[in-house]
Amino acid sequence: xxxxxxxxxxxxxxxxxxxxxxxxxxxxxxxxxxxxxxxxxxxxxxxxxxxxxxxxxxxxxxxxxxxxxxxxxxxxxxxxxxxxxxxxxxxxxxxxxxxxxxxxxxxxxxxxxxx
Amino acid sequence: xxxxxxxxxxxxxxxxxxxxxxxxxxxxxxxxxxxxxxxxxxxxxxxxxxxxxxxxxxxxxxxxxxxxxxxxxxxxxxxxxxxxxxxxxxxxxxxxxxxxxxxxxxxxxx
Numbered sequence: 001x002x003x004x005x006x007x008x009x010x011x012x013x014x015x016x017x018x019x020x021x022x023x024x025x026x027x028x029x030x031x032x033x034x035x036x037x038x039x040x041x042x043x044x045x046x047x048x049x050x051x052x053x054x055x056x057x058x059x060x061x062x063x064x065x066x067x068x069x070x071x072x073x074x075x076x077x078x079x080x081x082x083x084x085x086x087x088x089x090x091x092x093x094x095x096x097x098x099x100x101x102x103x104x105x106x107x108x109x110x111x112x113x114x115x
Numbered sequence: 116x117x118x119x120x121x122x123x124x125x126x127x128x129x130x131x132x133x134x135x136x137x138x139x140x141x142x143x144x145x146x147x148x149x150x151x152x153x154x155x156x157x158x159x160x161x162x163x164x165x166x167x168x169x170x171x172x173x174x175x176x177x178x179x180x181x182x183x184x185x186x187x188x189x190x191x192x193x194x195x196x197x198x199x200x201x202x203x204x205x206x207x208x209x210x211x212x213x214x215x216x217x218x219x220x221x222x223x224x225x
Contacts, residue, residue, distance in 0.1 A: 004158070040123060040217065040218075041217050041218075042119075042121070042203050042205075042215030042216050042217045042218050043159065043203075043215045044215070045212060045213070048211060048212075055211050056211050056212060091158055091159075093158070098211060101147040101149075101164060101166065101207060101209075103161050103164075104161070104213070105160075106158030106159050106160065107158050108156070108157055108158050109156075109157075109158055111156075
């Protein structure tokens with residue numbers, strides 16, 4: 001079974017530029033998550049999708065971050081414009097369903113450095 | 116106060132030692148307690164989970180939950196250099212959101 005795929009693996013941009021990350025979840029997984037992991041911290045949920053609907057985006061900085069999951073499969077996360085404090089690893093995860101205990105399967109992450 | 120507190124370490128132990136990793140939490144509504152392992156430059160992977168209180172054992176790993184103290188632990192017996200990683204505790208109320216601890220970096224020296 002193929003795992004969660006993410007690209008690119010690394011990205012370096014200057015502040016105020018825009019950047020986009022892509023995620024392909026495990027086939028058949030209804031729920032997709034985007035997390036931000038700042039160095040030395042645990043993952044923080046940015047947005048959670050159930051199929052192509054948003055379940056939780058309460059911690060997404062909506063003035064600069066946006067995410068979509070068209071057709072309920074792949075997802076993209078965009079930052080525009082980027083700030084220095086956005087430097088982090090952006091993790092995508094998927095699970096079979098939503099709610100209760102769900103094993104979340106994580107991708108390798110995209111490491112973003114904003115200069 | 117953070118919902119989930121975890122000592123970031125690092126924790127360095129010799130090979131073969133018993134490792135104890137811990138988290139405390141403040142939300143009494145948490146019911147699901149998970150431990151993830153994260154190797155350098157990789158995504159977290161689920162090691163074990165426990166529902167409510169009690170112990171769970173899987174090979175060299177034992178997870179304990181004490182809801183009365185709001186305290187969870189992960190024990191690793193006969194630690195190996197391959198166990199060197201960051202260990203993240205995570206908790207869920209049974210709803211949508213999982214809250215992660217900051218992670219403890221573990222080094223097992225050969």
